[in-house]
Amino acid sequence: MTALLDLKSSVLRQVQRSQSLRSRRETPSTPSSPLTHCPGPLPTRVSEESMEFFERTSSILQKQESMLWTAQAESQRGASVVAPPLEHVDQAFISDHTSRRELDLLYEEAVYTVVNRVGVPSPEYISSEEEMFTYLRKVFDIGEEEHDIILQKVHESKRASFSLRVSVIKAKNLMAKDANGYSDPYCMLGLLLGQSPREAEEKKERKFSFRKRKEKLEKRASTKEVLAATCIQVTEVKPETLNPVWDAHFVFDIDDVHNDLLHLDIWDHDDDVSVAEACKKLNEVSGLRGMGRYFKQIAKSVRANGSASSGSEENADDFLGCINMPLNELPVNGFDKWFKLEPRSSASKVQGECHLIMKLFTNQRDTTLTKRETNVAIHKKLLTQILEYEHANVKREPYNWNGLVSPPAWTLLTHHAVQTDLSPLQQAIIRWQCYSSHHRGQRLCYSLLLRLLRAIDADWDPPAVRGDLERQLSDSFRLYTEHCLCLMKNMRQVFPCTSPAAITRFELMLRGVGYMQSMQAFKTVCPLRNELHMDITTVVKKGTAEWYENIISQYKPEEGSLEEQLKRLVHVLDAVCADAQKAHHTYNKLFHSAVKVDFFSVSYRQLEKLVADDVNIAMERVCGTLEQENSKLTQSMGETIFELFISLKILKGYREFLPLKDAKMLALTGFHNWFKSSIHKWLQIVHERSSDRIRRAVDMDKLEPMLQDKHSSSAEEVTACFSQVREIWSQLAWPDSAGAFIFVTRLTDNFCSEAVCYSEMITRKIERNQQGRDHKSLTGQTSFLPPLFFLHCFLSPCLLLPSPPPPAPRLPPYCLPLFHLSSAAAPTWGGSPYLPLPPSLSPSPPLSASCASP
Template sequence: MASSKSYFDSFSVQESDGNFFENFTALSWRQENKRLRATSEDGNDKIPPSELQFAIKPKFQPLNRKEFELLYIEVLYTIKHKIGTTAGGHQPIIQDLYQYAQESFGVSPEDHARLLAKATEEKPPILILNLTVIEAKGLEAKDADGYSDPYCMVGIIPGRLADQDLSNIVFSDDEEPKPKEKEKKSGLRKFSTSLRKKKDPTVKDLLPAKYIRTTIVQPNTLNPVWNEKFRLDHDDEFSVIDAAKKLNEVQSMKGLGRFFKQIAQSARTRSSGSVDDFLGCLTIPLNDLPSTGKDTWYKLEGRSAKSSIQGEIHLKLSLATREDRGIAEDDNWTDVRQHEDLISLFVQHEIRRFQDVPHKWSGNFPKAAKTILHQHAIQGDVTDVQQAIRWMAYSKKHMEYSFSYELLLKLLTDLDEKWTPDSFSREEEELLAESFTTFIDYCVSLIRRQREVFPFSNRAAFTRLENMLRCLAKIYSTKVFRSICPFEKELHSEIGTAIKKGTLEWYDRNSHTSDHEEDTIQRLIELTNTLNSDLHAGYIYYNKLYEGIVSVKYFIILYRQLEKLLGEEFNQSLKKTMNQLEERSKEARDTKHSPIMGTTLFELYLALQEFCSFKEKLPEGVLQLFNVFCGERSINIGTEEDTDYEVLSVV
């Protein structure tokens, strides 16, 4: 009987309270399901939303028609006068290079023929050798103390002398020339270096500096270190050999290495009566030099097969060209700008192949494009670090097509590794600084719209946000950025401001007003649930990303902003409906029926309770009181029989 009475008593309560507690349970479940749906990860690999729809759109000045044709002529000229061998010995077919250039530029066959004719009319470039004499080791001792005082003399054989056989006669220090069996002509330009012990420092002053270079003397050593750089070319009108003959300083010759040795010897003999001791020589055909250059140790050679020479020399060699176009030899600003424009055109050409998925482009060019870019760099004497500012071309095209942030991160890393304080001219620094600030502004604009562009539920999009933040962090950490952009705001400040503005803009898009009190309450429920979902995502996903990569406490910024906005929203909205709510509450008691409004208010209460629970996730010291209502009136929701049970008190 007791259990039966209890059953009927509970049934009576359910009838008398209008199934309020059943509604409470249903509301709790519904609230939880809303949160789970809003914060669930679908774990898919869908195409991420388009960044270009939400990001700012920087304006870049395109090439005009004249600039476009001049760049194309430069490319054709570069292909026509390709220098050096390709790695592995494989030579690309020149026609393939022309075809790729024509396709990437979108030039018609008629225009291609016309512009190729113009490129052919220009003078061919003069070959230049960039040489670094790094060090030597294991040299022969020439002094009584067991050491030597070595230095190195270097030069280049003019191209027109390739038609002469310079190795058919052998000379020695103290004998007249003797005939030697003719060797096969190489037909190649040659670079040569000769190493010797130096007793008098005036040899380089007695010889034409335009043709012959010498390193400094490293005294008392068999393992000298120089690290001296030289830039060698020739003048067909007045060659090294001719200059030396006019000075009557050539007494013997075996290739160019022996020639330089004898120049030094005769100069020493004439000036001081002493003779330098020969330590070894080396002759390298330039046409065998790879276009990528060479950095290696060479075994020193003797005057003849019978010579006893020991030791090695470490040389770094690379090729370049000099063109007679009215541009100062040390001014490659035009080449650097052209190189950036050329990369941009090739990037655009490759991106077009990916159509709707440019983010999947790896950034790799086909072999033809790589060859053209490499040849343009070495012929224009564009340095490694200047090539590293291809970041500028890629970042600009990224803001047009939105490809991989991982690729941009690699370019930034490469730039940072190669940069030194004297790497760039003032103009280059200005353009590089502009590329940094433009890219930062672009990324900041995306952070403001991250909920649409980088939803956490889209794995690919969320990964893009992660890599974008890494790019920003990399920019601010690089030496070059700190050097050329010293007055830029701190990164955490830029991002913090973007999060605040973005949250405010997102809130405004999700908040709308209503004059009807029931619509107002329902709107507040939906708004609060939306904010709860955003806070949950911010705490679980975005905060870890921002705090770990750019040291920005995303969740704290987010909660403070939403707390303020929601508090203002409640104050403004509920003031308008206080009287109506009191009247409806009184009407409910008079009619002894539980109003729908009571259930709605309780749903709002649950949403607010969840919102306030996020405050517990804030670190100590940042908690704030959250007052959502103002005024002094209380509204008691319940039935006439249960008026003392205060479900929600609004103060």
């Protein structure tokens, strides 16, 4: 404190004794000025050792900015990378390949599916049987001779037997048949036996109905002719409604899938013993004779009520409309649509629509695999084989394949799913199992896997998933979760920030894992893994520790001399700081938005603890060496220690992104205490380099007359030197006030001695170069005092306080000419332009002794 006061008083006295700076400023310069600064650039190397020292020091101080620039440059270079790094995983996750025998049996199943195709194909399907067989031979790597043998075997086997599943969902806008303005509708439906082409032509215009008028029924020879149907089903009666909802489901066995026809009637229930009551006894009859009696009972209920007089139709059920659907007009995937109700004759008046879902499937298949395995297992194997072939033929970005297969593959898979009666939920589960299993060996687009999960969630029905299917779904969730956790553990190598494609894949993967965790299906089949975010936190910790160990093994900070160990440790710290930066700017946002895990807090706390342990041990060895008698800190060692300190300071600075509760107890909280003894010796090195730089600046100063500039080159160089030393102290940001005061005193002594030394040297040089000339004229037109005013008005108020430093004080008006440099004439140092003082300085009232005191 006393040294600073003495310094300020000395500078003020010098100003008072010297010629008025204000009058000097107003005096115009003339061409005959004996000494001004040369406008040319400063010498590129004022002092080789001292300038290199300050260059290295400045690069250390700008390390954090350099890291940001480097990360941006790497990201821009990575944007041109076509493929992200490989996603290596454990071989235990990869499925075994199928044997040749199993492939032959699977090929037979595929050929059988093609031969027994039914339904009207959509435009995206392949209708050519030969084209389908050509594709299958490529998928299964089957020769033409082997194909012919298997095809002959399929033709000799029994053809597939088909059934029809019909769901009568609801109807709307029916006609009102009752006096109350409503009806009591019910449905009766059945399959009409197939007819020959000639019969179909003769009866093309005739409409069939399960209910005929009495006079028409009496003309029939038998009930079999009256009702040519293999089976009749009936829904419940919905009273007093024109928009009934039945949601009834029926299954019909089909004799001729190409010629049979589905017929549906909707009736208004009026009598006590109606068709509805008669049809409920369907399960009580058997055989043709029983069916005949059943049909007679239906006809009787149509003609009249059991207690009504013959010939009366008052109690007959009223007709509301019918639907005729030939089975050969059904699409491959069936119908799920509203059908307009048709009249039974031109005299009938009907209205409204009926919502039906119809689908064909096989109830018997004559293949080897069908006799041994379930339809779900067979379809899964078939899809797996097709995926292997399709993915192998993707030419562009196979790692980003969206799972779309070729038309022949889609045709085969659709027909097989329809024929084996796989529900949409079963198909969604099978696709998820196959694609997620395939992904563990060959990368797919993660958005595809996310869509497959959403498909399961949309159709999820717990009662429909039981037994083996539930166990298989649970296994697939578990394996995929473990696969993703393995990738998260190695995310720094697999999903680097330098590859935008890898980061995009990582984000989609995390979103998929987060979505899976919220799925009802996942919670049902994997009840013990609902706390998935805990598993993620665990693997993040493990992956961070393994990554740090890899960095340690790469740089080997325990090898070499003590200085080499510290340099290696600096490289480790730089890698850790870069990782903390990536964690905060990139990874943490992905983890937090997708899986609600604070990645930065988890990884930073672990890395900070590991770094603190290693650096503490290394600095204990350094301090032990420096405390030995006659020990001296070399410049190279001092620069290394200073760089280590700055790297630790940068790493500690990331604590501001931690939650408040996590930032209180950190291992690096008091790390500056490890550097107390070494910082004292480091400041001595700075002082020596500054003194050497000042001496060389004076030696290189050319006293040449110029028109405008009023500063000598040495004055600017010394001012820049003081600015850089001040920046070193500012970046140290010593947090301990007591320790900071000691360092400030040391720095003040150094500045004072350097300023006095400069004044003496420049005065002697002027005297030598201006022998016989007027010194008053020289000092009246040229300024050599910027270092003194810098020290007095700019440096000392900031040195007294720890970080952060206060705003720079304003200079008095009479000091402005000493510090003004235009941007065009700004000298360069270390390849970058600089100004002796920050441009924020502006005029203010003269600095009085009271306000200048610390």
